[in-house]
Amino acid sequence: MALDRRDFLTIGGLIAAGTALGSVGSAFSHTASGHEGHEAEPAVKRTGDRASSKNKWGMVIDIEKCGEGCDACVRACRKENNVPHFDDPKLDIHWIRKITFKQKGVPGAEERQMPAMCFHCEHPPCAHVCPVAATFKRADGIVLVDKHRCIGCRYCMIACPYKARSFVSMHVEPKPGDNRDVPVRMHGVVEKCNFCVHRIDSGEEPACVESCRKEGNGAMVFGDFNDRASKVSEMVRTSRARRIRPDLGCDPQVFYMGI
Amino acid sequence: MATKIKHTRIEGKSSAYLVFMIVAGALAALSPLSALYLFFEGHHVTSMTNQVPWGMPIVMAIYLIGASAGSLVLSAMSSVFGRAEYKPFSRMAALLAVLLIVAALMAIIMDWGRPDRILVPFFHFQPRSMFSLNAILYSLYMALGIVYLWAMFHNKEKLERLLGLCAVALAILVHSGTGAIFGFVYVRELYNSPLLPPSFIAAALSSGTALMIITLHYTFRFTGRKLDERHVHNLGKLMGVFILVVIYFIFIENVTRSYAPKNYEAASFLLLHGGKYTAYFWIGLVLMGLVVPAIIALNGATGKSVRWILAASWLQLAGVMLERYLIVIPAQILPLEFFPNKEITSGFLDGQFAEYSVSLLEWIYSLGLAGVVMFGYGLAIRLWPMVPTEAAYPEQLLKTN
Amino acid sequence: MLTRAGSVVVFLAVLAFPFFYNLVSTGYSSSATAQPQLKIAKPGKCVEDTAWMRKNHMKMLIHVREKAVREGVRSVDHSFHGCINCHPKREEFCNRCHDYVGVKPECWNCHHYDL
Numbered sequence: 202m203a204l205d206r207r208d209f210l211t212i213g214g215l216i217a218a219g220t221a222l223g224s225v226g227s228a229f230s231h232t233a234s235g236h237e238g239h240e241a242e243p244a245v246k247r248t249g250d251r252a253s254s255k256n257k258w259g260m261v262i263d264i265e266k267c268g269e270g271c272d273a274c275v276r277a278c279r280k281e282n283n284v285p286h287f288d289d290p291k292l293d294i295h296w297i298r299k300i301t302f303k304q305k306g307v308p309g310a311e312e313r314q315m316p317a318m319c320f321h322c323e324h325p326p327c328a329h330v331c332p333v334a335a336t337f338k339r340a341d342g343i344v345l346v347d348k349h350r351c352i353g354c355r356y357c358m359i360a361c362p363y364k365a366r367s368f369v370s371m372h373v374e375p376k377p378g379d380n381r382d383v384p385v386r387m388h389g390v391v392e393k394c395n396f397c398v399h400r401i402d403s404g405e406e407p408a409c410v411e412s413c414r415k416e417g418n419g420a421m422v423f424g425d426f427n428d429r430a431s432k433v434s435e436m437v438r439t440s441r442a443r444r445i446r447p448d449l450g451c452d453p454q455v456f457y458m459g460i
Numbered sequence: 461m462a463t464k465i466k467h468t469r470i471e472g473k474s475s476a477y478l479v480f481m482i483v484a485g486a487l488a489a490l491s492p493l494s495a496l497y498l499f500f501e502g503h504h505v506t507s508m509t510n511q512v513p514w515g516m517p518i519v520m521a522i523y524l525i526g527a528s529a530g531s532l533v534l535s536a537m538s539s540v541f542g543r544a545e546y547k548p549f550s551r552m553a554a555l556l557a558v559l560l561i562v563a564a565l566m567a568i569i570m571d572w573g574r575p576d577r578i579l580v581p582f583f584h585f586q587p588r589s590m591f592s593l594n595a596i597l598y599s600l601y602m603a604l605g606i607v608y609l610w611a612m613f614h615n616k617e618k619l620e621r622l623l624g625l626c627a628v629a630l631a632i633l634v635h636s637g638t639g640a641i642f643g644f645v646y647v648r649e650l651y652n653s654p655l656l657p658p659s660f661i662a663a664a665l666s667s668g669t670a671l672m673i674i675t676l677h678y679t680f681r682f683t684g685r686k687l688d689e690r691h692v693h694n695l696g697k698l699m700g701v702f703i704l705v706v707i708y709f710i711f712i713e714n715v716t717r718s719y720a721p722k723n724y725e726a727a728s729f730l731l732l733h734g735g736k737y738t739a740y741f742w743i744g745l746v747l748m749g750l751v752v753p754a755i756i757a758l759n760g761a762t763g764k765s766v767r768w769i770l771a772a773s774w775l776q777l778a779g780v781m782l783e784r785y786l787i788v789i790p791a792q793i794l795p796l797e798f799f800p801n802k803e804i805t806s807g808f809l810d811g812q813f814a815e816y817s818v819s820l821l822e823w824i825y826s827l828g829l830a831g832v833v834m835f836g837y838g839l840a841i842r843l844w845p846m847v848p849t850e851a852a853y854p855e856q857l858l859k860t861n
Numbered sequence: 862m863l864t865r866a867g868s869v870v871v872f873l874a875v876l877a878f879p880f881f882y883n884l885v886s887t888g889y890s891s892s893a894t895a896q897p898q899l900k901i902a903k904p905g906k907c908v909e910d911t912a913w914m915r916k917n918h919m920k921m922l923i924h925v926r927e928k929a930v931r932e933g934v935r936s937v938d939h940s941f942h943g944c945i946n947c948h949p950k951r952e953e954f955c956n957r958c959h960d961y962v963g964v965k966p967e968c969w970n971c972h973h974y975d976l
Contacts, residue, residue, distance in 0.1 A: 249934060249935060249936070249937075250933070250934070251932050251933055251934050252932060252933030252934075287504075289504075290807065290808075290809055291509035291510065291511060291809070291815075292504055292509055292510065293510070293807075293808070294510075295510075295807070295808045298806050298807055298808045298810070299806060299807070300798065300804050300805070300806040300810055301804065301805050301806065302798070302799060302802045302803065302804040302805075303802065303803055304801070304802060304803070305801050305802055305803045317798075317806075317810075326645075326646075326647065329588045329589065330588075330589050330590065330591065330645075331586060331589055331591075332581050332584075332586055332589045332591035332592035332595060333580045333581050333584040333586065333592070334584050334586050335584075337931065339931070339932075339933060340932070340933075341933070345930070345931075347930050347931060348971065349926060349930065350577070350580055350584065351573070351574065351577075352572045352573065352574050352575075352577045352578075352580055352581065353572045353573020353574045354568075354571075354572050354573075354591060355513035355514060355573070356589070356590075356591055356641075358510070358513040359513060359514060359645055359648070359651075359792070360645055360647065361647070362647035362796060363796070363798070364510075364796050364808065364810060366510075367510050368503065368508075368510055368513055368573065369502070369573070370502045370503035370504040370508075370509075371502045371504045372501075372502055374970075375969070375970075375971065375972070375973040375976050376976065377976045379973055379976070381973050381976075384971040384972045384973065385970075385971050385973070386970075386971055387574075387967070387970040387971050388501075388502030388503070388573065389499070389502060389503070389572070389573025389574040390573055390574060391573070398933070399935075402933050402935050403935075445798055445799070446797070446798070446799075449646065449647060460799065
């Protein structure tokens with residue numbers, strides 16, 4: 202039997218239907234992006250308060266100040282959040298890491314370092330793809346993983362452009378020496394930097410920023426972008442503040458100066 | 461319908477059946493065993509890492525969903541599209557569709573880090589997540605497939621037609637959704653493509669047809685029932701055409717991607733210097749998985765030989781598996797770009813090509829899923845009248861040819 | 862050779878395995894003889910009514926958790942930080958009941974209770 206017209210129409214129809222679905226899907230996946238809209242009273246969050254959209258937490262990192270070989274932020278984060286070492290670079294959990302970068306294809310190019318963590322995007326792709334809304338953006342802009350709800354499908358790790366996420370692939374137990382303010386982890390759950398949300402909720406700054414100021418070179422500054430008088434707002438108003446991969450439109454809330 | 465088709469249960473007394481069921485059962489048992497091991501140990505026992513979070517289980521899942529959607533469309537050919545020559549194996553195809561989607565759901569869920577939280581997705585619907593949408597689509601699809609099968613058994617022609625139509629629509633939606641899981645990921649050049657949903661459907665149809673040919677042939681041979689060879693020729697042709705469509709999509713997708721300078725790195729990784737991935741692509745997928753089976757199926761002489769068509773079907777099944785692998789894996793191997801034109805390194809393996817090779821556990825896991833489908837099929841044709849006593853070719857069609 | 866009914870039975874048995882496994886492994890039947898002896902470290906009042914707590918502490922903890930994690934409303938005495946202040950030893954309090962009824966909350970995988 203040769204293929205007749207009906208076969209071709211059938212096949213063509215199936216494919217057309219598939220194509221239509223693809224385009225409809227992508228249409229609703231883009232929303233307008235606005236930033237630094239409100240001019241609100243500076244709001245301080247205290248224990249027991251609800252996170253509110255009056256705040257918009259973010260960070261500015263001055264790379265020129267970031268010291269070579271200094272890993273105060275990484276160490277502080279590991280200590281604060283009880284991040285373990287698995288001795289296997291492929292499986293290790295990283296909430297914050299130091300990245301070394303240089304011009305590609307230029308021999309002897311200058312090397313620079315910068316810390317990178319979760320950038321707490323305004324339009325977080327990880328939260329968009331999470332099937333159970335375990336990853337979500339809190340009212341004050343912090344992108345969090347609800348470890349109680351995560352099913353471990355790892356779609357967020359596929360969707361994150363910044364490789365901010367780690368999957369716990371080994372059993373870890375709470376240990377007596379741990380920081381008791383931060384519960385630890387269970388294998389099968391995805392986790393990432395949460396801007397030390399427990400500290401923010403009691404009015405402190407993230408551990409990495411604190412240790413960068415105290416032990417490092419003060420390259421990291423944390424604050425509220427909604428507060429026009431805050432240090433971070435002042436810094437992002439300069440022309441030197443940049444986001445990583447702005448072309449993607451995720452609008453990270455971590456800015457870098459001197460890239 | 462010109463001829464009344466009589467379905468009966470198979471006897472299941474032959475030693476071939478016993479051997480098949482023992483082998484399939486043993487394989488099927490591997491599935492929950494490997495899943496339990498994975499659940500209690502954590503994913504460090506596989507080669508999935510923080511660089512390559514999705515491995516063989518996801519490859520299997522989309523492969524099985526594809527084969528399921530393809531089978532369902534074939535099953536509905538007779539009732540919905542009025543093609544009498546597909547009638548004899550309509551039930552078998554619908555059965556396969558249901559079994560395959562069950563195995564696919566197992567593949568997805570057992571791969572979660574916390575499969576014990578299985579009920580969570582049903583309580584937290586997230587319309588923007590392709591996974592969440594698909595969870596609903598897959599469940600609906602499975603339920604509809606079962607009702608459709610039931611309608612076929614009770615000779616409710618009108619209902620069967622209606623359900624078949626819905627099921628085909630849903631199959632297409634389900635598989636487009638599966639393609640969209642990857643196509644919508646805009647941060648990875650090798651995923652992001654509006655062509656993935658339709659291309660998934662084309663591959664679903666071709667692999668579904670290949671699976672049907674294989675199932676038909678062996679079922680009829682081992683039950684000693686009569687299968688008119690023209691069924692195989694016909695399905696072979698259909699498969700050939702579907703493969704051409706797959707080739708077309710793969711061609712367009714890669715050409716489009718390669719055109720933009722910003723994608724040179726990603727495109728050339730897959731097509732030119734990706735090591736084993738490039739070899740898999742050109743030799744495994746394009747040559748052995750697509751071109752050769754298409755030629756066999758569409759060529760006049762080989763297209764009339766059951767043996768050749770069977771060989772082409774096996775090649776096509778393996779080819780589509782490789783296609784799924786090449787969709788899922790290389791996009792994760794390629795490092796994410798932090799800054800264009802800058803080289804980056806870090807303790808988290810940023811800026812480096814990741815490594816992935818299927819681990820033993822993932823092989824066992826995948827074989828287990830195949831075992832589930834085989835065991836379910838063997839059991840179902842023993843329990844219910846699925847297989848026709850004789851698959852004659854409808855005569856009135858011969859006249860039009 | 863399996864008969865039709867036989868194979869259905871085998872299939873159901875396989876499906877039901879986890880259920881029976883749980884039944885055996887958590888020992889519903891064996892330990893149901895003794896009432897749990899609770900040790901109240903700091904006599905006084907619980908954060909809510911005792912009878913209510915006995916019945917609803919799990920729902921309360923989950924409610925507190927949703928509030929804390931998703932909205933940032935952190936409670937001191939109604940979350941684990943509170944429980945541990947007055948019920949410092951899990952072994953002598955929480956676990957006595959839980960072992961008795963055979964529940965094993967997954968919380969301790971992550972939450973430091975009496976470490």
